[in-house]
Amino acid sequence: MSEVELKFILDDSSPSEFWARVKASKLAKGGPTTKTLRSIYLDTPEHALKKAGIALRLRRDGRRWVQTVKTRAELHGGLSQVGEVENPAPGGRACPEAIPDASVRDEVLQCVNGAPLQPVCETVMKRSASELSLEDGTRAELAVDVGQILAGGRSADLREVEIELLEGSPAGLFEIAHVLFSDGGLRFSRLSKAARGYLLAEEGRIDPPLAPRNAEDIAIDTDEIAEHAARDILRECLDQIATNVVVVRKLDDSEGPHQLRIGLRRLRSVFSVYAPVLESPEMGRLNDEARWLGQEVGKLRDLDVVANDIVQREAGTHPDEPGLAALSNSLSQQAKEVRRHLRELLVGTRVQAFLIDLTQFVETRGWLVPQDFGQTERLAEPVAKLAGQALGKRWKRVRKRARGIETLDTEQRHKLRKQLKKLRYAAEFFSSLYPTKRVDPFLKRLKKLQTVLGDLNDAATVKAMLAGPDAGAGDAAAQRAIGWVIGASQARAEHGWTGAKARQRKLEEAHPFWK
Known part of the structure; x- marks a missing residue:
């Protein structure tokens, strides 16, 4: 029974x-x-x-x-x-x-x-x-x-x-x-x-300690069918999202919003990677809800990064600049208000409906489309075939975006960063299908290039957050601190970017492990 x-x-x-x-x-x-x-x-x-x-x-x-x-x-x-x-x-x-x-x-x-x-x-x-x-x-x-x-x-x-x-x-x-x-x-x-x-x-307790939940690796077999592999990875995404929703609701740990946003991004990447077999109206709707929630969580995550990482780093390095500490405190207060709003959102009906519907989608084969007569055959295909196609497609997009990398403008760099992230998630989803000695060098070089582009993204976030017309109005120390942080983050990003071409060349030299 x-x-x-x-x-x-x-x-x-x-x-x-x-x-x-x-x-x-x-x-x-x-x-x-x-x-x-x-x-x-x-x-x-x-x-x-x-x-x-x-x-x-x-x-x-x-x-x-x-x-x-x-x-x-x-x-x-x-x-x-x-x-x-x-x-x-x-x-x-x-x-x-x-x-x-x-x-x-x-x-x-x-x-x-x-x-x-x-x-x-x-x-x-x-x-x-x-x-x-x-x-x-x-x-x-x-x-x-x-x-x-x-x-x-x-x-x-x-x-x-x-x-x-x-x-x-x-x-x-x-x-x-x-x-x-x-x-x-x-x-x-x-x-x-x-x-x-x-x-x-x-x-001595009936629940594990509540803490931010990182993504966990899911091992899939080469002879596993695409549907079962997709279900297992979706379950992992669901667990990461649902756990971190509770973490953000109950803890002030800044890692909670970070891991929640990662979980939502990974979910959308699964939808994208497995679109050939999971494509359905319900998948599209859930993807839209994940995008919306990710944007809401991102507001808090971006504030946490700027206040706790970037501004505090400058304040610690330059204690003789009192405006930096004041700026960090001001941003932390803003983060508290954004956190309060996000918590109200996370206990509300829309997020709850998303979690229930996502669970139903994963556990009751919510991707099935009765009118799609070829779907059954696609679901039963070996996951290894889908993996090669998905990784090849994302690698092609990365190489296209990276052409003439030293001449890319800010928008083009941002698009390259997004494609690198999609490639990394796909590589992690399918890594267990390939020898570790081939996967690890590729992922290592991919992450290094991502880090450079991440610094650029942080600099853009700082500028967007702090360069408004009312920023530091009437306060010379605050204006000085804002200018300091924007300048320092831009300089850090540009310094890292000088090595981007070399890192891209290193990535190109790492043979695609799926071929």
Whole structure:
């Protein structure tokens, strides 16, 4: 049996407020029923089941005990898909030999290998549940769990919402989420209760520390089809975006907006690279939303860079220029206001709809176009074929933009920078398909040329931000500081640009690793 559900953390609303929203939605057949569920998760002393991706649970539901085994768990963007096998457990005793599915039973017994099973953690949840239905026949169980996770003498509170599919398509779960979380503020639950219990037992907490999330490499095989490779990379982009949305909402760390913008850019690059197989109206719409959100996040990121990196660097190097420190403080205050506005945006309905729709797109094959009869064949093509074509196209564009590199004007340099960034993202997406000794030299030289163009972009950002007609009005020290920073950033960029031709030549000499 397969269990498919959407999971959310109930952050701000109380359970009673949430159920009032459910009632107003008219999706529920009746009021919720409430019961207390006690669940005990077991494993060997060496946690052999956890290492194999298996969760073994004993749950007391009323007067009866049920043994449940969960396997092949996947959790992306709050959507949990897991294999589940249940059987009665008289007296609340675990009995792997009684697992009814032979393949699951054999897997569990092999993992346990005669070792004793012992409790790792326990959950005690007050569950309020009701059945929901949509006009298309989709049926789902809505459950609100409020309670505690206990492990190793520690306890932690958890409030979680689960929407489990009973009948119909998983797409219906996302439609329900849109209705129930129409006011914004939604936060995906990114760990199962079992994973939280293990974390509490081992580290004393039920969530990893909240911190900016960098992009992670995704390994794809040469014989993998294009659709599966695209899905895996999209999942990585989704996780980076969703995590950093929460980071920006809750932390002042300037790396949060930076990684959120990178995640959005990488998402749009995936759309571009995989356009031959993913092209669809929904992909186009999501790409537009990612562009809009990236522009909003970019306002804060640019202020952070100018205030915390560029101006502070000059202030630290030249402490005898008091206007520099004052300028840095002024920009930091502006950044606080922009951060406040961005946080309001990130808990609003538009960003929430984007995250729900992006998850649905990734997890329910939202790229399928019924009228496109050739799409199935393109989706099934080997990803290696698509990789070579995509990288070749982007390399050709870079070489075209780099012609006569020493004579490029500001706009032409900016266009070259954008093409280099697109090539780098594509190279990173497909790098696992090629030998490392061929990929690394190419990427190293590409990044060096990017750095030169990045300094040029920073200089342009500084000038656009600080050279307005009212900048430093009436304040000689402020005007001096602004002129200082603009001049220093321009000089730094131009100095770096003198080596651009040599770096471009080095990149040309690095044989394209995909050929």
